[in-house]
Structure formats: C-alpha cells, structure tokens
Amino acid sequence: MSEKVMLEIKNYSKAYGEGEKVVDDISLDVMSGDIYGFIGHNGAGKSTTIRAVVGVLDFNEGEILIDGHSVKDEPMECKKITAYIPDNPDLYENLTGIQYLNFVADVFDIGETEREERIKKYADLFEITDALGNPINAYSHGMKQKVAIISALIHDPKLMVLDEPFVGLDPKATFTLKEIMHEMCKKGTAIFFSTHVLDVAEKLCNKVAIIKHGKIIASGLMEELTEGHSLEETFLEADNEK
Numbered sequence: 001m002s003e004k005v006m007l008e009i010k011n012y013s014k015a016y017g018e019g020e021k022v023v024d025d026i027s028l029d030v031m032s033g034d035i036y037g038f039i040g041h042n043g044a045g046k047s048t049t050i051r052a053v054v055g056v057l058d059f060n061e062g063e064i065l066i067d068g069h070s071v072k073d074e075p076m077e078c079k080k081i082t083a084y085i086p087d088n089p090d091l092y093e094n095l096t097g098i099q100y101l102n103f104v105a106d107v108f109d110i111g112e113t114e115r116e117e118r119i120k121k122y123a124d125l126f127e128i129t130d131a132l133g134n135p136i137n138a139y140s141h142g143m144k145q146k147v148a149i150i151s152a153l154i155h156d157p158k159l160m161v162l163d164e165p166f167v168g169l170d171p172k173a174t175f176t177l178k179e180i181m182h183e184m185c186k187k188g189t190a191i192f193f194s195t196h197v198l199d200v201a202e203k204l205c206n207k208v209a210i211i212k213h214g215k216i217i218a219s220g221l222m223e224e225l226t227e228g229h230s231l232e233e234t235f236l237e238a239d240n241e242k
Contacts, residue, residue, distance in 0.1 A: 035191045038192060058072075217241075
C-alpha cells in the first residue's frame, strides 16, 4: 500500500484575542499507516492543535488539510473521513449506549449490516455489550470512554484524532485500544494522538512530535529521534535544551 499524506498541518498558528500565540507556526505531516504521537507539557498547545484539526476551533494562520481537503474550506469532506475522540467525551447521556451508537451511524449514513457488525465487534472487544441497553448517564467514566471510541470507529475513518485516549481506561481496555490502533493502521488509517504516557507512545508510535510553548522542538521517526534512548530521556533532553 502506497503512503499518502492524510493530515497536513502547514504553518499553523493560533492566538486568543490579541494575546500571545498559543501555537506558533507549526508544520507536520501524518501519513496513511502512521501512529503519530504528539507530546508536551500541559498548556503546550496539543489540544489547541487537535481541536483545530477536527474543525472545532478556528485558527489565525496557516492551513490544515485532511486527505487533501481544507479543514476551513471543505469541513464536511474532512469530517466524513475523520474520527475525533476528545479528552473528555461529551455524549448524549439521556440515550442508551446502543441508541447513541446508532445515532452516530445514522450521521455517517452507515448501513444496517455494517453498523451491527462493527458495534458487535468493538462492544465485545471492550466488554460492554451487556451494558449497551443502559442509559449513558449510568455509565462510569471508563465506559463512556469506550462508547466514544466505538462511535469513532463506526464509519471506518481514514484519519483518527485522539486527545489523551488512554485516560480513564482500565489496563485491559488500554491494551484493546492499542491493538485496534495497530489493526487500523495496517489497513492505511492514519492516527494522530496526544498523550502524557510516554512509555505507551514509545511502544506504539512510529513517529512523534514534541511541542513546547506552542512550537515543535523535535519531530520525526521514533527510532531516529530517540537514537537508542528512551522517549522519556529524549523528551527531557529536548525540553531542557529549548
């Protein structure tokens, strides 16, 4: 399978009002089949960048393209092929789990057979099949996170954008999500995600970017960036140098 650029961030900047830029002139490419980690301290600009990528947040400068489509000029084309899992998923809690998943499937115009197969597959993997008939407001944080993940997988996205996806998941669900991410990438999906869990990023990602005070201070292939060191050591060294 030939690689193609699924997410292209070009000279992206974001400031709030007349204030200092929260993100300052960053550029990176996420290719089909990449698992691309985006790491940095709290307030470094990770979530601001992610929210711009998925069209939740407008931005001042630069361009963001998803599979060649402009996030600003062709938002619907981008959203059709993108899945987004925020760090704190906001679900329709008056619905049951299955009602919510069917609602998302309706939005993406997924046929009955496909949706049933995908919901069953992922609900079984995350061991929440028996709870799908219950209202979401009765779910734990971890169960809500699992429903959000399943809803993101229903339309078989070309690009998955995840903000701290492992927060709130138990060890087994974390392992399951990592296995799903590998499976998705093998068939050409691109994954771009932020995380504070550096050992997970090191084992999972083939590429990584480190952001500090809104600027990318290091990026590239994991093995080239770390050069035999741990990602934690590389991160701390880059953080101290810049």
